[in-house]
Amino acid sequence: MPTISTNIINDGNKFPPKHLEDSHVREIVRQYCDNLEPSYSEERGCKVCGRLTIGTQLTSKTSLDIDWNILARPGEGITRKERTSSSDPIEEFKGPIVASKCTEVCKDCEEELKQDKIPKLSLANGMWLGDVPEVLKNLTWAEQLLISRALTNNYITRVSMGRGGYKMKANAIIFANPSAKIYKHLPPPKKRSGRDLSDYFHWSSQTH
Ligand SMILES: [Zn+2]
Known part of the structure; x- marks a missing residue:
C-alpha cells in the first residue's frame, strides 16, 4: 500500500x-x-480455506505451481453430495476439496501448499461445508436461529486484579436446538398465521 x-x-x-x-x-x-483503489479494500474468498481476504493478499490459482492433489481426500467423508431423498446414495465429490467459485489463494494457504502441507484452516482439513443452497441464502436473523442446530452464548468479562492489573475470563455455552420439534411446527397452518397477523395488526392499530 x-x-x-x-x-x-x-x-x-x-x-x-x-x-x-x-x-x-x-x-x-x-x-x-x-x-x-478497490484492490486495497475489496475482499474475495480464498479457494483453499474460503476466508474472505483483501485482494492484494491473494494470488491467482493459475499462476501457482502447486500439486492440488494434496487437497483430494477420497473416502474420508469430508464432502458429501446433496441428496433429495433418503434413498439417494451417499457420495463424495471427486477431486481436490476447494471452494468451487473462488479462483485465488491467500498467502497463508499458498505458503503451506508450497511445502506440500494441507493448510490448517483449509476446507480439505475437515472445514468443508459446500455451497450454500439458494433457499438458505439471505435468511433473516430469526430464520437463522430457527434452522441452526445449536444456539450459542458467549460471555467475556474483564476481571480487575487490583494494582492496575486486569485479566479476561470467558466461557461459551452451546445448547442443542430442538430442530425436529421446530420442523413439525413449521410452517404454521394458514388458519393460525392469519389469526396471528390479525392479532398483530389489531394490537398495532391500538398502540399508534
Ligand atoms: Zn486460504
Missing part, C-alpha cells in the same frame, strides 16, 4: 512545518487516490 512520506508532511521534526508546495499537495492527493 502506498504511504505518504513523513518528510512531505512535516519536513522532518521542524516545527512549525513549512507550507506545503503544490507538488507535495498533488503527491498526497495522488497517494490518497491510490489507497482508495
Whole structure:
C-alpha cells in the first residue's frame, strides 16, 4: 500500500512545518487516490480455506505451481453430495476439496501448499461445508436461529486484579436446538398465521 512520506508532511521534526508546495499537495492527493483503489479494500474468498481476504493478499490459482492433489481426500467423508431423498446414495465429490467459485489463494494457504502441507484452516482439513443452497441464502436473523442446530452464548468479562492489573475470563455455552420439534411446527397452518397477523395488526392499530 502506498504511504505518504513523513518528510512531505512535516519536513522532518521542524516545527512549525513549512507550507506545503503544490507538488507535495498533488503527491498526497495522488497517494490518497491510490489507497482508495478497490484492490486495497475489496475482499474475495480464498479457494483453499474460503476466508474472505483483501485482494492484494491473494494470488491467482493459475499462476501457482502447486500439486492440488494434496487437497483430494477420497473416502474420508469430508464432502458429501446433496441428496433429495433418503434413498439417494451417499457420495463424495471427486477431486481436490476447494471452494468451487473462488479462483485465488491467500498467502497463508499458498505458503503451506508450497511445502506440500494441507493448510490448517483449509476446507480439505475437515472445514468443508459446500455451497450454500439458494433457499438458505439471505435468511433473516430469526430464520437463522430457527434452522441452526445449536444456539450459542458467549460471555467475556474483564476481571480487575487490583494494582492496575486486569485479566479476561470467558466461557461459551452451546445448547442443542430442538430442530425436529421446530420442523413439525413449521410452517404454521394458514388458519393460525392469519389469526396471528390479525392479532398483530389489531394490537398495532391500538398502540399508534
Ligand atoms: Zn486460504
